[in-house]
Amino acid sequence: MDITFSAQDNQFREQVRAWLQDNRPHEPHPPMDDLSACRDYDLAWQRHLYASGWAGIAWPSEYGGLGLSLTRQLIWYEEYARADMPPAGVESVLFVALAHAGPTLIYSGSEEQKAFHLPQILRGEVVWCQGFSEPGAGSDLAGLKTRATLDGDHFVVNGQKVWTSRADVSDYQELLVRTDSDGPKHKGITWVICDMNSPGITVRPITNMSGTDEFCEVFYDDVRIPVSNIVGGLNNGWRTAMSTLSFERGTAFIADQVLLEVELKALQALAGKTRMTDGRPAIAHDDIAMRLRDMQAECNALRAMTYMDVSRNMQKALPGPEGSMTRLFYSKLSQRTGQLLMDILEGEGLQRAGRYAEDIERYLYRYAATIGAGTEQIQRSIIAERVMGLPKSR
Ligand SMILES: Cc1cc2nc3c(=O)[nH]c(=O)nc-3n(C[C@H](O)[C@H](O)[C@H](O)COP(=O)(O)OP(=O)(O)OC[C@H]3O[C@@H](n4cnc5c(N)ncnc54)[C@H](O)[C@@H]3O)c2cc1C
Numbered sequence: 001m002d003i004t005f006s007a008q009d010n011q012f013r014e015q016v017r018a019w020l021q022d023n024r025p026h027e028p029h030p031p032m033d034d035l036s037a038c039r040d041y042d043l044a045w046q047r048h049l050y051a052s053g054w055a056g057i058a059w060p061s062e063y064g065g066l067g068l069s070l071t072r073q074l075i076w077y078e079e080y081a082r083a084d085m086p087p088a089g090v091e092s093v094l095f096v097a098l099a100h101a102g103p104t105l106i107y108s109g110s111e112e113q114k115a116f117h118l119p120q121i122l123r124g125e126v127v128w129c130q131g132f133s134e135p136g137a138g139s140d141l142a143g144l145k146t147r148a149t150l151d152g153d154h155f156v157v158n159g160q161k162v163w164t165s166r167a168d169v170s171d172y173q174e175l176l177v178r179t180d181s182d183g184p185k186h187k188g189i190t191w192v193i194c195d196m197n198s199p200g201i202t203v204r205p206i207t208n209m210s211g212t213d214e215f216c217e218v219f220y221d222d223v224r225i226p227v228s229n230i231v232g233g234l235n236n237g238w239r240t241a242m243s244t245l246s247f248e249r250g251t252a253f254i255a256d257q258v259l260l261e262v263e264l265k266a267l268q269a270l271a272g273k274t275r276m277t278d279g280r281p282a283i284a285h286d287d288i289a290m291r292l293r294d295m296q297a298e299c300n301a302l303r304a305m306t307y308m309d310v311s312r313n314m315q316k317a318l319p320g321p322e323g324s325m326t327r328l329f330y331s332k333l334s335q336r337t338g339q340l341l342m343d344i345l346e347g348e349g350l351q352r353a354g355r356y357a358e359d360i361e362r363y364l365y366r367y368a369a370t371i372g373a374g375t376e377q378i379q380r381s382i383i384a385e386r387v388m389g390l391p392k393s394r
Contacts, residue, residue, distance in 0.1 A: 003307040005071070012068075013075045019054065020083040029086050032361055033212040035093070039127055039169040042093045045086050046124030055122040056098075060106065063118035070310045074254060081259040089255035091365075093166050097121045097128035099252035101174045104191075104244045107317055108232035113193065117172070129170035131161040131194065131218060132241065138163075139378050141176070142186035142238065146220060148177035150227070155179070155192065157200075157223040165372075167216040168203045170196045174244060175225075180235050189237035191244070193229040200224070210364035211352075243318055248373040249327045249382075250309065250319020257306050257330050260337065261299045267341055268292055274344055282344040291340050298333050305329060321386035328379045331369035338363030 005013070025045065030037035049055045050064070058073040059065025066072075080088055089095065102121050105114055120126045137144040146159025157177055167173070173194040180188030196203075200223040205213035232240030271282040271292060282288050305326045313319045341359055342349040352360060370376040384390040 003304075003311050005075070009071055009075060012072055013079060016054075016076055016079040017083070019052065020079055020085060023048070023052065024083065025086060031358070032091065032214070032365070035166060035169050035213065039093050039166075042086065043124045043127070046094055046122075048124075050123050055124075056102075056118075059102065059118065059122065063106075063114055064122040065118075070251070070314050074258075074306070074310050077255045077258045080255070081262045084262075089253060089259065091362075093127050093169060094121075094124075095252070096130050096165070096170075096174070097126065097172075100244050100247040101128040101130070101172070103247040103251070104174065104240065105231065107243050107247075108191075108240050110228075110231075112228070113231060117193070126171040127166065127169055128172045128174065129164050129167045129196070130244075131164050131167075131173045131175040132244075133163045134160060135162050139375055141241065142189065144176055144178060144189065146175075146177050147181075148179050148190065148192070148225070150179075151224075153227050154224045155190075155227060157194075157220045157225055159220050161218040161220075163206070163215045163372075164203075164218045165215045167196065167218050168205055168213070172196060173218075174231075176237055176241055179237075186238040188235055189241065190234055191231045191237035191240035192225050193231060194223070194225055198223050198225065209367070210361055212361075214365075245373065246319045246321075246323065249379070250323030251313060252373075253327055253330060254306060254310070256334070257302055257326070260330065260334055261303065263337060264292075264295055264299050267337060267344070268296075270341070271344055276344070277346055288340070288344060291336075295333065295337060295340070298329075302326070302330055302333060321382050324374075324379045324382045325387065327373070328370070328376060328383070331366075331376070334366045334369055338366045 027041070030041055032038065046055065056065030057068050057076050058070050059067070061067035077088060086092070098121065102118060105117055109117070121128070132141060134144050134146060146157065146161065148155035148157045155177065164173070173196055175192050175194040177190055177192060178188055179190040182188065200221040202219040202221070204217045204219070206215055206217060207213050208215065271288055274282045276282050276285065283292070309319070309323055309326050312322065341363055345356060348354060348356060349360060374382070381393055385392050
């Protein structure tokens with residue numbers, strides 16, 4: 001394992017820093033609850049990155065990427081977080097496309113699928129969503145029932161997905177369908193690319209606890225999907241889905257992980273200048289000072305874990321189960337960072353439209369961090385069974 005930066009890496013960092021300094025967008029990012037404005041903004045920003053030669057840093061160059069190492073991707077995210085740029089992680093509408101649909105296609109897609117979809121993603125032309133969860137299949141993903149029946153060179157899909165983030169502003173979906181009901185349930189699943197503009201798809205937004213319509217129910221009534229849209233083989237979708245989740249749990253959150261360090265610094269500054277109801281600055285309260293100190297130490301640990309993951313993932317095509325440790329550690333730490341912000345703000349934390357609106361929005365959204373991409377309990381089971389080698393839970 002090598003977690004040091006070479007002289008060339010440092011030179012790359014300087015180039016990134018200089019470019020970011022000159023290219024900060026003039027327009028602020030729209031609020032997360034205005035999804036169609038977020039779509040326009042994030043796509044325009046991605047087009048700018050592509051035109052400037054900064055899109056797909058670790059993606060293969062034959063599909064429009066830069067073909068550089070994951071270390072360079074990490075450096076990009078570190079500088080990006082420090083430069084206060086538009087969202088690059090889970091808050092971007094391009095998160096699914098860039099962080100796990102694209103990587104899944106690179107890993108398992110056919111030549112035609114890669115050549116068609118990857119450049120479109122990098123050029124900022126399309127938004128993807130993830131159609132995995134169903135009302136009866138979340139943690140028990142293999143229990144999914146949305147059915148695809150063969151009809152010539154097409155599947156006819158019927159069923160329902162739920163919690164599909166940004167389905168209403170998406171062009172494509174990574175969709176899991178049941179193509180065989182006879183054998184073991186995880187052996188009859190297929191991963192297909194679904195065009196979200198296909199006839200027969202109905203999208204119904206769901207309002208979450210922070211008041212945004214971030215995710216949706218998606219209904220499929222005789223939706224026709226070409227068989228050529230299968231990724232990774234018929235009835236082999238469980239394997240393809242596990243690779244998608246490996247990226248989602250392994251590398252997808254690097255941008256958010258490095259951003260947390262910047263957020264914590266802002267929180268320290270806020271604690272220094274905010275007077276609490278007893279008239280003393282927040283930082284003068286032992287409880288708050290100690291929590292800030294502990295979080296700083298944990299942020300350092302998170303950075304070390306991120307570096308280790310990057311180094312490990314450079315040796316192989318697919319992130320391993322160790323990514324679940326970092327993902328879980330990040331999720332819990334990000335939730336506690338949000339809780340500390342609320343404790344410092346006291347009553348002001350209840351003013352959703354005030355000057356801390358964006359931070360409060362983020363705090364609420366972070367509750368989802370231990371649910372999406374596998375709940376906290378599922379991540380702990382993965383760590384226990386697949387990293388530590390403990391006996392399987394029943
Ligand atoms: C903000 C957000 C965005 C999301 N976006 C998407 C998306 O874009 N696409 C998509 O497909 N899905 C998405 N999801 C859904 C997410 O993947 C599921 O919510 C998650 O997998 C849990 O499934 P569930 O909600 O059905 O809960 P359940 O699986 O019913 O779990 C309920 C509780 O039981 C526990 N539990 C269940 N099984 C076990 C077990 N074997 N061992 C221990 N505990 C267990 C869980 O940990 C949880 O606490 C999103 C979720 C959120 C919160």
